[in-house]
Amino acid sequence: MTVAERLREATRQLGPESSTGRLDAELLMAAALGASRSELLLRHMRDPAPEAFEALLARRLRDEPVAYILGSAEFYGLEFAVTPAVLIPRADSETAIDAAHEAFSGHAPARILDCGTGSGALLLAALSLFPDAHGVGIDRSAEALAVAAGNAVKLGLAPRAAFHLRDWEQPGWTQDLGGPFDLILANPPYVEDNAPLEAVVRDHEPHGALFAGPEGLDAYRILIPQLPDLMAPSGLALVEIGHRQADAVSAIGRAAGLAAAVHHDLGGRSRIIAFSVDNSGSA
Structure with missing residues (x-):
């Protein structure tokens, strides 16, 4: 044949x-x-x-994903090694990098933090976009951090990227990260615990990076209130959401004193919330 x-x-x-x-x-x-x-x-x-x-x-x-079979996936024009320890980078998440490019068109961020870095896709794509920036990726999975560090080496970005084993649910996780940060990126778990998922995702991708309580909001409720202390005065945090979560996640940010703006993916769905310090007095 x-x-x-x-x-x-x-x-x-x-x-x-x-x-x-x-x-x-x-x-x-x-x-x-x-x-x-x-x-x-x-x-x-x-x-x-x-x-x-x-x-x-x-x-x-x-039902094993092609990316895991091949051991790699493309994101923002870069090739990333992936294993079952990390989520497969998806095109929808590129919306965060596009939003960063737009926000920092006149000046580049000096310090970048990626919360829940996984394969390192968001952080390393941002570092490739801003050649003078340095970044930190955190994750609670040592296996994921090993993948991210390997990708940094492969892409020639290791001198500007550091990775730390941290869990934003644990006290003291922000110590010695080198902040404040001009740009914070985060793709936290946001899938509802009982959400119907295709077998290719449900049976193979890491559940700890997918599921976040009955409403899919548990990770946001913990992480977002901590963002103001990590952000530089004119900093920006770009947080990925499920496409039906814009109102709920924006409200969590406003309660933490942050202004919120929604960015949409190529399919026109709400995908990224851009948070900045609200100086209007009406957070």
Whole structure:
């Protein structure tokens, strides 16, 4: 069977399980061939299908995410190593980096903090955007921090990135982080405990980075009130939310003395809340 024939068959096999069956099959086939996807499509479609593809496809048919199978995912034009210890970076989260780019168009942040850094995607994308900035990523998972540190080395950003094992639910977690920070990034857990999730997420991605109580708001209620003490006077905190959580999360910020502005992702959904110190006297 040729590569083209096997791809058609694999797409049919993946159809009921994946809305991106053809793309998944092509990415796995390219990996089995040791080629890029573009090389696969341009040069290898008539080649015999490699045996290595079958094991990769079998994993995808068991709902394992393609990014974990391949060990990498793209975010903001950068390639990140990912393991089941970290969430897979998603395009929706790029909204935070776009918002940072817009907010700091006239001046760059000097110090950046990433709360719940995971793979390091947000912090390292921001550091790539602001070449004079230094950043700190915190996470309560040592396994996640190892992935993030490896990505910093791989991307040549290690001299400007530090990673610390910290949990914002524990007293003293902000000590010795090097603040205050001009830019704070956070993609905290925000999924409701009983939310129906696709098996590809529910059965494989780390639950500690996904679920946050019956309303999905527990992490915000703990983290956001601590942001003012971490922010520089003109600092900005960009916090990712679920697309139905804008009003609730904004209210948590206002109660902490922060002004809130909503940024939308490419699908037009509420995705990022930009928090700044409210000097209007009407937080």
